[in-house]
Amino acid sequence: MFERFQIEVLATTDAATSELEEHQKLRASDWHGRMIPTFRPDAVVNIQPGFAEQIRLLSQVSGVDVSDYRTYLTALEQRRRFFKELGATATDHAAQSAYTARLSAHEADAIFQRALKDEASAEDARRFTGHMLIELARMSVEDGLVMQIHIGSSRDHNPDLLTRFGRDMGADIPTSSEFTHNFKPLLDLFGRDPRLSLILFNLDETTYSRELAPLAGHYPALRLGPPWWFFDSILGMRRYFANVVETAGIYNTAGFNDDTRAYPSIPARHDVWRRVSADWLAGLVVEGIVDEEDAHEMSIDLAYRLAKRSYKLEG
Amino acid sequence: MFERFQIEVLATTDAATSELEEHQKLRASDWHGRMIPTFRPDAVVNIQPGFAEQIRLLSQVSGVDVSDYRTYLTALEQRRRFFKELGATATDHAAQSAYTARLSAHEADAIFQRALKDEASAEDARRFTGHMLIELARMSVEDGLVMQIHIGSSRDHNPDLLTRFGRDMGADIPTSSEFTHNFKPLLDLFGRDPRLSLILFNLDETTYSRELAPLAGHYPALRLGPPWWFFDSILGMRRYFANVVETAGIYNTAGFNDDTRAYPSIPARHDVWRRVSADWLAGLVVEGIVDEEDAHEMSIDLAYRLAKRSYKLEG
Amino acid sequence: MFERFQIEVLATTDAATSELEEHQKLRASDWHGRMIPTFRPDAVVNIQPGFAEQIRLLSQVSGVDVSDYRTYLTALEQRRRFFKELGATATDHAAQSAYTARLSAHEADAIFQRALKDEASAEDARRFTGHMLIELARMSVEDGLVMQIHIGSSRDHNPDLLTRFGRDMGADIPTSSEFTHNFKPLLDLFGRDPRLSLILFNLDETTYSRELAPLAGHYPALRLGPPWWFFDSILGMRRYFANVVETAGIYNTAGFNDDTRAYPSIPARHDVWRRVSADWLAGLVVEGIVDEEDAHEMSIDLAYRLAKRSYKLEG
Known part of the structure; x- marks a missing residue:
């Protein structure tokens, strides 16, 4: 199909903790289509049940002993390098809200420690994701990976589906979004940085003419x-x-x-x-x-x- | 006009406390057009000035001595049966917001008692309506009455009209609405129940493509x-x-x-x-x-x- | 250009503290095109850095010793008269939100005093603007100046521009707005007053059909x-x-x-x-x-x- 459809590049999305075995096999094979991974760190960034297990996995695959916020960042950077080596040009992040706000390293670490002990609150999770979007933009500035953000889905809306089949099985319903205020902290730092290519997807059409078009018209990094x-x-x-x-x-x-x-x-x-x-x-x-x-x-x-x-x- | 317009069914909306005298007279007459009542319990569900008087009326017409939340539900169920006997196939509810959330019977009763003494707060009223929308959906599941909900009107916006002519005399202005989160508690319980037909009207067109179409596409009960x-x-x-x-x-x-x-x-x-x-x-x-x-x-x-x-x- | 474009009237917008020298010169000249000032009091109404200096300027140009809320109103009224004398038919106000709510004279004065000492909070500023929009509508009712309000811009979004060139140099991004609730206190008082012509501009198209058209259809003062x-x-x-x-x-x-x-x-x-x-x-x-x-x-x-x-x- 790859040839028949005349595909030049096909990108998969892969968990930050993936070993990318299929990509490695493809590279070793005699098939030479350009099929590349995309770095999707949601499971190790958005604090939700099972987060600590995800971080253990991150430790393991990165070879970095992740015990605090500092080593966590190092492990993420290691994984990004690994993805790049296997051809990745982009990352992909999903968040329900476009909220971004910088935390001090101290605050970030405190939330991270609570999350490891499964003691983080919903507000902790919101603030951590809001901080990490900025931190991941910083990494993109440094390593050149294009940053994709998907905003506005309320996932697993149907409790029946969730109970029977687990997370991310459908029934995701859009919600309203806000970018002018929420995205400002990230854009303040990197919106004018020529090294960043930040591609934004969203599910609230009311933001098209009101917020997104004016923001993309103003900030060179934003597409x-x-x-x-x-x-x-x-x-x-x-x-x-x-x-x-x-x-x-x-x-x-x-x-x-x-x-x-x-x-x-x-x-x-x-x-x-x-x-x-x-x-x-x-x-x-x-x-x-x-x-x-x-x-x-x-x-x-x-x-x-x-x-x-x-x-x-x-x- | 009924015949000239070739009307098959015409439904009036009637207070939950109505004796439906006109409907009874019509039934007893030799005119056989299908003119049916619709059960509209807003005045006995939305806590506002005059609520206690409405509940006294409810007691009287239902024959149920309404002294607490439990007897209140019994009286509502009695009225629904009465409306069904006179041909009703549907109910109709208006609320400014789509907020729904289940209260314990204990909490519901506490608010109900405060409302009877005219001591309920605006927050009490909001929570009670949010709870009763779920409770009324439950009744619809049981007795088969189609449930209509009208969301998003800020009624009596003009204080002059309100003072001179009283409530519900016009100057109702739309407000923005939210359904993805607000309607979830109701849909969690009954959104997939084949016995429920829930028809939703609203005044915020931005929710059409963002929330309502995806929700109606997913939940069979919602139209x-x-x-x-x-x-x-x-x-x-x-x-x-x-x-x-x-x-x-x-x-x-x-x-x-x-x-x-x-x-x-x-x-x-x-x-x-x-x-x-x-x-x-x-x-x-x-x-x-x-x-x-x-x-x-x-x-x-x-x-x-x-x-x-x-x-x-x-x- | 004025003649070539067949302009009948051209209105400038001018700070409340402006002496309108150019307008005075024009009037004294032998050019008789209708070029008129517009009273724009944002800098003396919206509390932000430099507010006290603006009030000192207001004192100076108005000849009113502005020491409290009462003398502040007197000075504003004096400036409006001055603008009218030079041909103004309108005022112009910008606020990020359409929030309006009346303060007591005591509260308004307390915030005003804090603002003079550069001790006002963001919440003070929000409440003061919300109050002054009502107060300025009252002045418009009295002196007949058409009131223009521009709502919904988040100004100076780009910190780089702000730092290098100062305020109001661009990068203003729209935000969502709400009018049904926010504008009610102002409309309650003056929405039906035939002396008021209130012209509303906004940057949130979702309010067109949902809020603004119904409000303008109902309240005679609103255009x-x-x-x-x-x-x-x-x-x-x-x-x-x-x-x-x-x-x-x-x-x-x-x-x-x-x-x-x-x-x-x-x-x-x-x-x-x-x-x-x-x-x-x-x-x-x-x-x-x-x-x-x-x-x-x-x-x-x-x-x-x-x-x-x-x-x-x-x-």
């Missing part, structure tokens, strides 16, 4: 990801073009990628994006806002070049 | 009511189709009903819905998303069959 | 300003027509004005509005909702007469 999940759809894409692009332009977006779990759906999903974006551009040409030549270039950028550039896949 | 009040309009309906249906489909909606107080407006209001829905369907046919045969069936469902099914009027 | 800033654009205007006008009608809007800092952009900006409004009206004619004659009158109202009337420029 808006394509419409995500429920909005990876014809009307979702149309609303995205209507509400994001007039203010932010297409060159502050990351073009299109999709995060399907269904391999055979890849061509169809890209096809929908290509058709909707071409239809939108055709409308701009008809209205005399964009000329035909520019529209042609923009359509290629939207379908292909923007994603390649945003994810640093040009090398 | 979205048609655009309400300010949004019972051409553009309101178009936005509803654009933002709800791509995710939820039309079969998780309740089709169309309207809640006019103006009898002669009934045909015009249904006509607007039929035209806007037919126009929307025609667009889907032109775009090749729906074929003509399906569109024809969908137009009948939207105009007629969905409402009939959702309100259990097929018998 | 909605045209789409502002990021939304002073083709699509911003289209969304405004789609979401505001069906409920509020055009005669509860203030038509169009723009707040450009770029003199040569004035004709283009008005031209965009005229074209988008004419296009929107043409659509209503094609759909049979408005007839051609009415559309013609409405287009003139939208382009010209509504603004003139709303800003009391007809004299």
